[in-house]
Amino acid sequence: MAPGAWWEEPVHPLERAWVMIAALIAVVFFSAMMLVWHALGQQNVRGRAYRVDPKAYQAEVERFVQQYRAGEEAGQPVVAPPPGSDVYMLAQRFRFYPILRLKAGERYVLHVASIDYLHGFSITQPHVWNLQLYPGYEWVVPFVPRGPGTYHMACNDFCGVGHEMMLGKIVVER
Helix, strand or coil: CCCCCHHHCCCCHHHHHHHHHHHHHHHHHHHHHHHHHHHHCCCCCCCEEEECCHHHHHHHHHHHHHHHEEEEECCEEEECCCCCCEEEEEEECCEEECEEEEECCCCEEEEEEECCCCEEEEECCCCCEEEEECECEEEEEEECCCCCEEEEEECCCCCCCCHHHCEEEEEEEC
């Protein structure tokens, strides 16, 4: 056999067939895993987005706050709407407004929108949500808080200096 580089040698047809089979299996299993994850995973928020005028939405949130105001925390109003009601929250540079106080296991319809810039709306534990809030669009999401505790949310789309302070919360009680 003459000396030469190994990569210049022809690939045996059987070896080529096994590489193709392995690649096909990898693609099939990856695709199947993604379909199962999409169907069974809890990462997908099932809601609808509607076009809305930011000023009108802000006025609706203020009416909601005035109707169900239950206190104040760090200069932020705390609202406690009755179970089964629509609850409103807005994202505005650099805050989520207001703080919601909800009952565990009860159904609510959460309305959330940005009134100024693109913001992220991310809730972790026990719910895992990740929404992008575009100005002029309102997300409407059915929501049943699983258990008591404080659900923290953060903006996960950079919205300017002060972005790291854009936090909010939903307090869930029994």
